[in-house]
Each structure stands twice: as C-alpha cells, then as structure tokens.
Amino acid sequence: MRSRRCFTKRSRRAVPSPAFSRARSPANSMVSDMEWNVADMMEAIADAHPDREALIVDGGPSLTWSELDTRASQLANHLIESGIESGSHIACYCANGNEYLETMLACFKARMVPINVNWRYKSDEIAYLFDDADVAACVVDPDFVSVLDEARVELPGLRLVMETGAGYEEAIAQAPKVRPFAGQRSPDDRYFLYTGGTTGYPKGVEWRQEDIIGAVWRTTGNLDMSRGPEQVLEISANPRTRYFAIPPFMHGAAHWGAFGAWLAGGVVMCMRSRSLDAPAALRLVERERPNLMLIVGDAFAAPLLTELEKADARGEPYDISSLKVLVSSGAPLSAHHKEALQERMPRIVIADTLGSSEAGVQAIASWRPEQKATRFVMNDVTTVLDEETLEPLEPGSGRQGVLAKSGYLPLGYYKDPEKSHRTFPEAGGKRWVVTGDHAIAEADGSITLLGRGSNCINTGGEKVYPEEVEAVIKAHPSVADVLVVGVPDERFGSAVTAVIEAEASIGTQEIRAFTEARLAGYKAPRHVVVVEKVPRAPSGKPDYKAALDLAVGGI
Structure with missing residues (x-):
C-alpha cells in the first residue's frame, strides 16, 4: 500500500447505510410525521408539467421535466441491472453538467446514496474518500479517470465505474424507462454530504431526506414542513425560480440550490467550465434570464464586476436585468462589492447565507446599503450557546460562545459515532449541531461571527479570528482579496499575517494602520505578504494551509 501524503486510512468498521431504516433523528422534535422523499416529489412535478424546462446546461443539453425524469430513471435502472443494490453509495465524480444532477436523482430513485467528490483531489485523497x-x-468524467485508476488499486469495494460521454449515453438509452421503487421509497432514505476537509479529514454527514429538505431545500422551494409533500404540485403550478449555480455541484451550496429550485418546479442552470468564466456566465444570464444566481463571495463577485466594467467600456453592456436575487454562500462578500453590484442592479436583493454541511442553512441576511458588515439574526433554531454548559447565552451579555442550531439535523457523521457525539450534543431537551464557530449574541438579536476555533490565532495570549480581520482588510480600496494566518513567532508564539491580493502597491504599515483604526492593535497584521492570487478552493472557500505556506515563504 502506498503511503498517504494527505490522508491516512482510519481503521473503522464499515456500517451499511440503513436506507430502509425508519429511525428518526435523535431528539429532533421538529420532524414531521408526513412522508417526504425527493424522488417521489420530483416525479409528481414531472407528471404534472412534463414539457416544462427543468435543466439548462451551457455547453450541454437542455432537458424538460419529462426528459430529466426519464434519463434519471434509466440511469437508476442501469445501476440496478449492473448489480448495485439499494443502499449502496455512488460517487458523483463529475464537474458541473447534467450528468452530476442526473446521478444524484438516479440515486434517490433507486434508494441509493450519492457521494459528492472533490474533483481537485489527488489519487491518495480519492482513495481515502472512496x-x-x-x-x-x-460516475466519472473522462478528465478524472486517470486519477481514479491510480486510486482504484486500493479500492476493492468499487465494483462499477461509469464514464460520462458516449458510453454513459449508450447505457442510459438501453436501460428501461420504468421508475424504480416507485411507491416504496421513504423519508428515511439517505442523503450524504462530504465536508471539504478544511479542519481535518473529509467527513460524511449523513442526513435523512426529510431532514435535508427541512433544513435546506425548503428554503428555495418555499415549502411548509407542517403541510404534506403534495404541496409541491400547488407550488410548481406557478413556478418562479430560474436558478443559476456558478459554483461546483461537488459542494453542498450549489446542488442544495438546484434541488430547492426543482422542488418548487423551477429551472436549474449551470456551466460545464471548471473555473469561473465570467463572460460565459454573463452571456448565460442574458440568454436564459435567471432570476436567482449563486456565487461564492468576493472570489466570484470581483471577476464578474470586472467583466461588466469591460463590457461597458466596449460599449456592449450585458443585460442582467432578469436577476432579482444574488446569493453568496461559503465565503464573505465584501461591502464594496455589494455596493458595486447594487449600483448596477438597484432592485436586486443581495443575500449572504450562514450554514454548513452539518447544519444546513442556519440564517440568511439581506444586505442594505447602510450596513458595513453582514448581520445574521438569531431565529427559533439558531442561537449562541455557552461552550461549556451548552446553555443559550443572553443577548447583549458580550460573552463569547459557540454558534449552534437545533431543528432539522443530520443523523451524524458516517461511521464516526465519537465525532458525531461531540458535534451533535444534547442539552436542554434539544439536539444541537455545534461545529466550532465562535460568536457573540448581540442585544439586537444579531450574531457577531468570530470565526472557527481551528483557525484561531494565539498571539501573545490573545485570540485573533482570521475572518474578523479579513473583513476589515477587505474594505481597503487596494485589496482585492485576503486571508489571515498565524506564522510562527519567537516572541508572540504566532504573528498575525495578511496574505493579500492587491490591486495597487501596498505595504505592511499601511495595512496595519488601516486595521488598527478599526480593531484592537493585537489583531492588526505584523506582516503583509502580497501574492498574485490568494489561494482558494473552486468553491471560493479559503485554503488556509496554502496561505500559511505563502506567508512563511514570503516573510
């Protein structure tokens, strides 16, 4: 066996995914007694509106509800005929396109479990995840087959590899069109989401379908969980959502939005490109007229704004008037970018979402021009708890605690009861998810986010949360992007260091003075390292390990 550079295999007894179990989420008082299953609900919409648009892929096919439903049924039947049993786990090792979402829907139809795969992983990481x-x-794209082949020598349990392209289309065409397991599916059928591994090994978060609908997909779909799932027919009779996902489906936010839009009878749009192609994205907006677009913070907003400015200068402005809602998820969207977007689209609603693989959507904050920072608000399920006692902190107390959510929650981490117990504790008669994000409950009901403890910098005994400092530095007019890390320091243990992507010449003293005017002095960077590009994942999420390497090498 090869040595693992990035991940090492943990010895843990495999536990079959209980696709037919009727167990409810422990201590989840909000679980409905009604039946909720994604495949059943989508099949009902397909029967009611077979010829309506369902999926538009830039550089790929456009599918009606009937075509999407039939193709997913055929793919499901191909998997079954190939000897893959219900409850099995199926890797979606694809970039954005119809194949990714078809594979997810096929799994739901066949009572199998789709597994999201980060296509940036190397063979050791793929071997660990699988x-x-x-x-x-x-189901794998041709571009990733060589990496999978290298990893496959360590994966005796991998029985079927289906490559997208001609073979994929042939397999679908030859498979039966009948819907598998129609009438036999359950709200207990599983949905998995593997975390990005930013705080350690990737972890499989295991959800019941009813709970993921209640925690996430009902938000876009405008579903009322106190009513029956048949309400999708009422909602889809007058669909409003035309959803454009720019981030990759391999991360939760993008495919969460897709299934949320579909459960409202809406249209989903995506591009096949593996990186943001701003001109292509804006051309799609002009052509297909989405009204809801998902981005990931400044990493996506900045190039889109740059392209809009270039088009204006050419005298060929883009028509983006169809956009009514712009949602940023996974990374902060700076105030100056929000202002620039609002200036171009005065009536657009710009919203930040707060959530995670383990919690689903915790809060949504709509931005207003008078705001300088995003203000998430506590609600009936999201609050701040004392880190030790897990008791809710009094708003306005000024005490630092941990962000927590109750309500619709996952069952836990797949095959990891110890970590599940830590992340999903019970207290006060409720089951909570506590992922380690530190926060303060303000007197007005808002939440001040301080960042995740795993990234906290201890400098001379003072704790500094990178996200707080990053939000301040991003307001500097010469800063395009920034990550803040702690580099080893003989005197202070760690020295706060800003890794900056600059739009103009900038130095340490300038950034330090700018930060000290807004935050306590110990939070201001002692070092500034200017780089060509701040390291981020394709989703836009920060790569703090790579940033630390750049910082250490640049000082």
Whole structure:
C-alpha cells in the first residue's frame, strides 16, 4: 500500500447505510410525521408539467421535466441491472453538467446514496474518500479517470465505474424507462454530504431526506414542513425560480440550490467550465434570464464586476436585468462589492447565507446599503450557546460562545459515532449541531461571527479570528482579496499575517494602520505578504494551509 501524503486510512468498521431504516433523528422534535422523499416529489412535478424546462446546461443539453425524469430513471435502472443494490453509495465524480444532477436523482430513485467528490483531489485523497464512504459505483468524467485508476488499486469495494460521454449515453438509452421503487421509497432514505476537509479529514454527514429538505431545500422551494409533500404540485403550478449555480455541484451550496429550485418546479442552470468564466456566465444570464444566481463571495463577485466594467467600456453592456436575487454562500462578500453590484442592479436583493454541511442553512441576511458588515439574526433554531454548559447565552451579555442550531439535523457523521457525539450534543431537551464557530449574541438579536476555533490565532495570549480581520482588510480600496494566518513567532508564539491580493502597491504599515483604526492593535497584521492570487478552493472557500505556506515563504 502506498503511503498517504494527505490522508491516512482510519481503521473503522464499515456500517451499511440503513436506507430502509425508519429511525428518526435523535431528539429532533421538529420532524414531521408526513412522508417526504425527493424522488417521489420530483416525479409528481414531472407528471404534472412534463414539457416544462427543468435543466439548462451551457455547453450541454437542455432537458424538460419529462426528459430529466426519464434519463434519471434509466440511469437508476442501469445501476440496478449492473448489480448495485439499494443502499449502496455512488460517487458523483463529475464537474458541473447534467450528468452530476442526473446521478444524484438516479440515486434517490433507486434508494441509493450519492457521494459528492472533490474533483481537485489527488489519487491518495480519492482513495481515502472512496474507502471512507464505502463507494460501490462511480460516475466519472473522462478528465478524472486517470486519477481514479491510480486510486482504484486500493479500492476493492468499487465494483462499477461509469464514464460520462458516449458510453454513459449508450447505457442510459438501453436501460428501461420504468421508475424504480416507485411507491416504496421513504423519508428515511439517505442523503450524504462530504465536508471539504478544511479542519481535518473529509467527513460524511449523513442526513435523512426529510431532514435535508427541512433544513435546506425548503428554503428555495418555499415549502411548509407542517403541510404534506403534495404541496409541491400547488407550488410548481406557478413556478418562479430560474436558478443559476456558478459554483461546483461537488459542494453542498450549489446542488442544495438546484434541488430547492426543482422542488418548487423551477429551472436549474449551470456551466460545464471548471473555473469561473465570467463572460460565459454573463452571456448565460442574458440568454436564459435567471432570476436567482449563486456565487461564492468576493472570489466570484470581483471577476464578474470586472467583466461588466469591460463590457461597458466596449460599449456592449450585458443585460442582467432578469436577476432579482444574488446569493453568496461559503465565503464573505465584501461591502464594496455589494455596493458595486447594487449600483448596477438597484432592485436586486443581495443575500449572504450562514450554514454548513452539518447544519444546513442556519440564517440568511439581506444586505442594505447602510450596513458595513453582514448581520445574521438569531431565529427559533439558531442561537449562541455557552461552550461549556451548552446553555443559550443572553443577548447583549458580550460573552463569547459557540454558534449552534437545533431543528432539522443530520443523523451524524458516517461511521464516526465519537465525532458525531461531540458535534451533535444534547442539552436542554434539544439536539444541537455545534461545529466550532465562535460568536457573540448581540442585544439586537444579531450574531457577531468570530470565526472557527481551528483557525484561531494565539498571539501573545490573545485570540485573533482570521475572518474578523479579513473583513476589515477587505474594505481597503487596494485589496482585492485576503486571508489571515498565524506564522510562527519567537516572541508572540504566532504573528498575525495578511496574505493579500492587491490591486495597487501596498505595504505592511499601511495595512496595519488601516486595521488598527478599526480593531484592537493585537489583531492588526505584523506582516503583509502580497501574492498574485490568494489561494482558494473552486468553491471560493479559503485554503488556509496554502496561505500559511505563502506567508512563511514570503516573510
């Protein structure tokens, strides 16, 4: 066996995914007694509106509800005929396109479990993920086959590899069109979401379908969980959502939005490109007229704004008037970018979402021009708890605690009861999810986010949360992007260091003075390292490890 540079295999007994179990989420008082299943609900919409648009892929096909439903049924039947049993885990090792979402829907139809795969992983990381997830079959794009082949020598449980392209289309065409397991599915059928591994190994978060609908997909779909799932027919009779996902489906936010839009009878749009192609994205907006677009913070907003400015200078402005809602998820969207977007689209609603693989959507904050920072507000399920006692902190007390959510929650981490117990504790008669994000409950009901403890910088005994400092530095007019890390320091233990992507010449003293005017002095960077590009994942999420390497090498 090869040595693992990035991940090492943990010895843990495999536990079959209980696709037919009727167990409810422990201590989840909000679980409905009604039946909720994604495949059943989408099939009902397809029957009611077969010829309506469902999926538009830039550089790929456009599918009606009937075509999407039939193709997903055929893919499901192909998996079944290939010997893959219900409850099996199927890897979605694809970039954005119809194949990714078809594979997810096919899994739901066949009572299998789709597994999201980060296509940036190397072979060791793929081997770890597939082994941890007990992957039985994989749908893979041709560009990733060589990496999978290298990893496959360590994956005896991987029984079927289905490559997208001509073979994929042939397999679908030859498979039966009948809907598998129609009338036999359950709200207990599983949905998995593997975390990005930013705080350690990727972890499989295991959800019941009813709970993921209640925690996430009902937000876009405008579903009332106190009513029956048949309400999708009422909602889809007058669909409003035309959803454009720019981030990759391999991360939760993008495919969460897709299924949320579909459960409202809406249209989903995506591009096949593996990185943001701003001109292509804006051309799609002009052509297909989405009204809801998902981005990931400044990493996506900045190039889109740059392209809009270039088009204006050419005298060929883009028509983006169809956009009514712009949602940023996974990374902060700076106030100056929000202002620039609002100036171009005065009536657009710009919203930040707060959530995670473990919690789903915790809060949504709509931005107003008078705001200088995003203000999330506590609600009936999201609050701040004392880190030790897990008791809710009094708003306005000024005490630092941990962000927590109750309500619709996952069952836990796949095959990891110890970590599940820590992340999903019970207290005060409720089950909570506590992922380690530190926060303060303000007197006005808002939440001040301080960042995740795993990234906290201890400098001379003072704690500094990178996200707080980053939000301040991003307001500097010469800063395009920034990550803040702690580099080893003989005197202070760690020295706060800003890794900056600059739009103009900038130095340490300038950034330090700018930060000290807004934050306590110990939070101001002692070092500034200017780089060509701040390291981020394709989703826009920060790569703090790579930033630390750049910082250490640049000082």
